[in-house]
Amino acid sequence: MKHLVAPSLLAADFLDLGKEVEMVNNSEADLFHVDVMDGHFVPNISFGFSIIKQIKSIAKKPLDVHLMISNPDSYIKDFRDSGADWLSVHYETCPHLHRSIHLIKELGMKAGVVINPYNNVELLQGILPDVDFVLLMSVNPGFGGQRFIEATFDRLRRLSKMKEELNPELIIEVDGGVSKNNAQPLVEAGADVLIAGSAVFKASDPVRYISELKNPE
Numbered sequence: 061m062k063h064l065v066a067p068s069l070l071a072a073d074f075l076d077l078g079k080e081v082e083m084v085n086n087s088e089a090d091l092f093h094v095d096v097m098d099g100h101f102v103p104n105i106s107f108g109f110s111i112i113k114q115i116k117s118i119a120k121k122p123l124d125v126h127l128m129i130s131n132p133d134s135y136i137k138d139f140r141d142s143g144a145d146w147l148s149v150h151y152e153t154c155p156h157l158h159r160s161i162h163l164i165k166e167l168g169m170k171a172g173v174v175i176n177p178y179n180n181v182e183l184l185q186g187i188l189p190d191v192d193f194v195l196l197m198s199v200n201p202g203f204g205g206q207r208f209i210e211a212t213f214d215r216l217r218r219l220s221k222m223k224e225e226l227n228p229e230l231i232i233e234v235d236g237g238v239s240k241n242n243a244q245p246l247v248e249a250g251a252d253v254l255i256a257g258s259a260v261f262k263a264s265d266p267v268r269y270i271s272e273l274k275n276p277e
């Protein structure tokens with residue numbers, strides 16, 4: 061499958077959020093990436109249900125909601141009801157990961173697990189057959205605009221090998237510091253979804269930038 065592109069709304073202009081959502085609607089982007097932060101699991105707070113519902117009301121592409129919150133189990137149904145189509149939880153926040161993943165699936169969403177940049181991909185071996193996607197953090201979660209961690213390439217290649225053996229349908233997302241400078245090598249190393257925030261929303265022509273991420277050289 062050709063890789064997907066998911067602009068991260070964390071970097072959007074919140075005073076003009078409707079316009080930003082329309083921009084993504086009218087671009088080659090495949091998904092909206094929606095970052096939820098609680099000021100507890102990560103040292104930043106973003107937004108919650110009411111904003112997600114409003115985004116959903118005009119979004120013409122699925123919402124990929126990335127939970128950077130402690131105790132996500134308590135909120136999985138609320139995120140589904142707010143409009144999440146894909147939902148991911150951090151490995152580090154789920155003591156009963158198998159149960160969390162299956163709850164997400166039972167509620168009709170694609171279920172994903174996220175790992176921090178310096179957690180080994182091998183930790184995911186047991187859960188890999190159960191998840192629809194893995195989100196590999198390529199920066200420490202909490203903020204947009206950080207520098208891409210190069211060690212991600214090695215982790216991505218190792219995860220791609222595990223995918224062949226354990227779940228060939230698995231979708232691998234990469235999140236953090238993604239730009240047109242690393243898009244092509246990331247796809248070659250096995251990324252199926254490129255998530256990009258500041259590179260897209262700070263570009264002078266975001267629609268064109270999304271197209272360049274979709275068709276990298």
Ligand code: DX5
Binds near residue numbers: 199201204238
């Ligand atoms: C970081 C978030 C990312 C962030 C990416 O914690 O998970 O989705 O929005 O932003 P950039 O592309 O600016 O690194």
Ligand code: ZN
Binds near residue numbers: 095
């Ligand atoms: Zn994210």
